[in-house]
Amino acid sequence: MSQHIRAAIVGATGYGGVELIRMLLTHPNVQITSVVSSSSAGTPLAESFPHLQEIIVDRLDAVDVPLIADKADVVFLATPHGVSTEIAPKMLDAGLKVIDVSGDFRLKSAETHERWYKRKQADAAYVDKAVYGLAEVFGDDVPGAQFISNPGCYPTVTSLGLVPIVKAGWIDTNSIIVDAKSGVSGAGRGLGMTTHYSEVNENFFAYKVNKHQHTPEIEQTLSRVAGKDVVMTFTTHLVPMTRGILSTIYVRPIVQRSEDEIRELYRQYYEGRPFVRIREQGKYPATKEVWGSNYCDIGFSLDERTGLLTIISVIDNLVKGAAGQAVQNLNLMMGWDETTGLKFTPAYP
Structure with a gap:
């Protein structure tokens, strides 16, 4: 018989949080017992998301570690960058299992983290505890872990497209160029000029050119599997669609x-x-x-004229790039079948 656990979701009014709710509501081994939002505590969840009128918790909890620890066994942190730095250690010290969907614990180098995220890294002792949960590559590290750092969306789609051939030593690791495009939900639910409808609609633009904070996360993974330092050129673009990432490598x-x-x-x-x-x-x-699913699909084209290999990798950024992979890591952590609660066929068209 599978072990049943109680789950809390912190940051439940963001896109990643609400996607976690959607998935965990149908997970056979999980009961959602706490849904947490610092900005909307005390209000019904359906006030922010009317499509969730039948969720089993009536009102959003505040970020109260003892309360959450009393209600739950595992907590998902779907919080903005910088928040998990403060609350994840408290959750761990309270005995909770933690799956952090933010970027606060992904990078092992404090110097690298501070250079790319422009903020101080979390306590080194907790960074060391965090298992990087790229399930298809480092999944053997996850069973029995207490603390999982869930990979970012761009790093998931790009790393899965590159790891096998980098590990095999079949390519020049100094030649990697990544051209990645994301839907607008990757920027989160907050409003801004780059996500304003009038700015995004009928538009297509590059952003954070050579400065995207996911660059060192991908390089960390590739360096780990290659056994040597790997650097790359990584350019991100925003396209006028809600979900999805396509990474052309x-x-x-x-x-x-x-x-x-x-x-x-x-x-x-x-x-x-x-x-x-x-x-x-x-x-x-x-x-x-792959829309609405936990799949990563990969295709190839070897150009005999130029000698270059093109790898095309796609995911749904909110599922395989966030909530779906977090649930996949929960399954591995608990020793359950990896696909439990994730057998979603992509929605099409």
Whole structure:
């Protein structure tokens, strides 16, 4: 019999938080016992999200660690950057299992964190405790862990597209160029000029060029699997759609392999990992084909004319890039089947 646990979600009125609610409501081993929002405490959740009128908790709780620890066994922190730095240690010290969906504990280097996030890193003792939960790559580290740092959306889609071929040593790791495009929900629910309808609609633009805070997170993963320092060029773009990330990756092979051999390398690497799907030759994934699901779809094109390999990787940024992967990590943490509560077929069209 599977162990049932009580879950709290902190940051429940953001897009990642509400997606966690949607998934955990149908998870057979989880009961949501606390839904927390510092900005909306005491109000009904349906006031912020009318589609959740039948959720089992009546009102949003405040960020009260003893109260949350009394109600829950595991807490998901779907909070803005900087918040988890303060509250995750308190949650851990109270005996809770913690899955942090923010970026506060992803980077192991304090210097790197402070340079890219422009704020001081959390206490080193807690950073060391955090297991980086890129499930298909480092999933063996997750079972039995108390503290999971959930990967970012761009790092998930890009790292899954690169790890097998980087680990195999088939490419020049100094040649990596990533051109990534995200839907607007990746910026969160807060309002701003870059997410204003009139600015985004019928528009397409690059942002944080060579400065995106997810750059060192991807490089950390690639360096870990390569066994040496890996750096890359990483450019992000905002496109006028709600969900999805498409990462187009350009690399230069240094080992002569056919496209079929590259495809087989990826299939073998992700064998037994149900949420990564490798496309057949000449078939390339689109964001609509993973919408609302926990899948990452990957396709390839080896250009014999230029010698470059193009890798195309797609996810739903709110699911595989946030809430879905957090639930996947919960499953691994608890020793449950990895797919429990995540068997969503993509919504199409």
